[in-house]
Amino acid sequence: MxxxxxxxxxxxxxxxxxxxxxxxxxxxxxxxxxxxxxxxxxxxxxxxxxxxxxxxxxxxxxxxxxxxxxxxxxxxxxxxxxxxxxxxxxxxxxxxxxxxxxxxxxxxxxxxxxxxxxxxxxxxxxxxxxxxxxxxxxxxxxxxxxxxxxxxxxxxxxxxxxxxxxxxxxxxHSVVEGGAGKGDGTRFRERHGLAPTDRVVAMLPGSRKGEVSRLLPDFRATLEVLRPTHPDLVAVVPTVATVRDRVAAAVADWPVRTLLLEGDADKYDAFDAAEAALAASGTVALELALAGLPTVIAYRLNPVTVALYRRLIRVKYVNLVNLMLDRMLVPELLQQDCRPDRLAAELGRLLDEPEARQMQIDGVAEVARWLGQGxxxxxxxxxxxxxxxxxxxxxxxxxxxxxxx
Structure with a gap:
């Protein structure tokens, strides 16, 4: 041609x-x-x-x-x-x-x-x-x-x-031209029939088959740990077509009410409705920052892959928000630290401690400005x-x- x-x-x-x-x-x-x-x-x-x-x-x-x-x-x-x-x-x-x-x-x-x-x-x-x-x-x-x-x-x-x-x-960053930070939480609650007392947490296990396979069991167990002290939790799980069936099968028996979401509009509305998020490391961390949603980052790789990466990688953090701030604002629980008890402790802190939530919200607002938001x-x-x-x-x-x- x-x-x-x-x-x-x-x-x-x-x-x-x-x-x-x-x-x-x-x-x-x-x-x-x-x-x-x-x-x-x-x-x-x-x-x-x-x-x-x-x-x-x-x-x-x-x-x-x-x-x-x-x-x-x-x-x-x-x-x-x-x-x-x-x-x-x-x-x-x-x-x-x-x-x-x-x-x-x-x-x-x-x-x-x-x-x-x-x-x-x-x-x-x-x-x-x-x-x-x-x-x-x-x-x-x-x-x-x-x-x-x-x-x-x-x-x-x-x-x-x-x-x-x-x-x-x-x-x-082009992520600022998406809909993160422009969602409508009220619309989301009405669409999905959520009660005013329901506490929404966003669970984002990634978009690759390996990611969701490794992280979904830990995410489920994290909700098991949180449920006794947070009985009104509702989990929202945005996903993409390539892993939808795998994610749907995994969340079918989660211990709290769980909504599987597809499409950016519903995802961004969910971000606005949620109080906190548990997410795989990746670009979604920037979307969560733009949405001002306090987050815990989790990730797990094959130990051999990690050993190879550690010989090459020159940075202290995996989350771009932390890299840009040069400090650990958003908790990162990786490899052996990616355990349900640790994940539940950090996510529970964001749900229960207004000071911890506000510290993240203030910090990611600075990152959002650097990325070009507004x-x-x-x-x-x-x-x-x-x-x-x-x-x-x-x-x-x-x-x-x-x-x-």
Whole structure:
């Protein structure tokens, strides 16, 4: 497939997303860029349903890049290499005003490296800085050798790249553009027939099969410990399609009334109705922070995996809220500490001690501001930065203009 030629009345952005989270980021970025340019912008590249709905002409289905793990990847490796070469060829033919890789470094970095060698005057931008603060710090220098600009989603990330000479702009985390912090607890209680005395706790065991299998038994046992002293507890369990059946089977015999939820709207309403949460480590911790919901973080991995990670990981905390604050605000109970008695003690403290609840609420409010809540949307900051990078490169482009087809 050959994409349409570049626009004459505005910039052309070649966007590359390789997984659903990147597709969502890309779609928001596209909407913001259209708004900033008065709809005088064209999008080509690789993306999923959300980006296509925003007007992307996709070179091939994004699903071909959504591969996880070495064993899943190996059978597809020849096609992946072919798609990398196809993408580079199309970029060098189109000569877009900028190439923006959205996360998915396994594909986007390889494409960028080849484009840099073939067409060094095309601006290369990467959206979502690699977590060099957590592991593999040498990636900062690798990115500096390839890219013209980096868009960071966490406020403490830019210095890691600036010291390598790579311009890096903090734009904010896209989680603030979701519905966390905008839920309606009253609506949730009415929809699910909850009594005024019912005390809601959100239980979030993760979205991967391994996570829910390891954590759900501990979550159930935690409720068993709490039930005698908290007889009015109602557990709400947001889940996703990939693990829904597994979660539904596990919560069917939980010791308190349990509501299985699907969809973001019900989840965010539940956050507003809840008094506390017990959650697997992950992006959901940021959603809970934006919702101002006091939380306990739990996680358990295979001991061999943990032993390997401990040799590589360079951070003190697993929760991004704690990392940003550089202190243990949100309790983290990991591995051998992830036990029902410990989980129940921490969750019970949040339910019973107003001071403990307020301390978390105040702390996560600061994190929410850092992430961009209440300010310019991250997608708009990202789009504006990309347009600025294009503007900065245009004087150089004029010198090379006669060489363009």
């Amino acid at each position: 050959t994409l349409i030629d570049t626009a004459d009345d505005g910039p052309t952005l070649f966007l590359i997303a390789g997984e659903p989270s990147g597709d969502a980021l890309g779609a928001r970025l596209m909407a913001a860029a259209r708004n900033l340019t008065g709809d005088k912008v064209r999008f080509v590249g690789i993306g999923g349903e959300k980006m296509i709905a925003e007007g992307l002409v996709s070179l091939f289905p994004m699903g071909e890049l959504t591969l996880f793990g070495v064993f899943e990847l190996l059978p597809h490796l020849p096609n992946l290499i072919r798609r990398i070469d196809q993408t580079v060829s199309e970029i060098t033919r189109l000569r877009p005003d900028a190439v923006v890789g959205i996360d998915s470094p396994g594909f986007t970095v390889r494409v960028a490296r080849k484009v840099r060698a073939a067409s060094p005057d095309i601006p290369l931008i990467h959206y979502v800085a690699p977590t060099v603060w957590a592991w593999k710090p040498k990636r900062a220098a690798k990115y500096a050798a390839i890219y013209d600009h980096l868009l960071a989603v966490l406020p403490f990330e830019p210095p890691y790249f600036l010291r390598e000479g790579l311009p890096c702009t903090f734009v904010g 300010g310019t949307p991250p997608s708009e900051r990202a789009a504006r930065t990309i347009l600025d990078v294009i503007a900065d490169h245009r004087p150089n482009d004029r010198q090379a203009g006669e060489q363009r087809p």
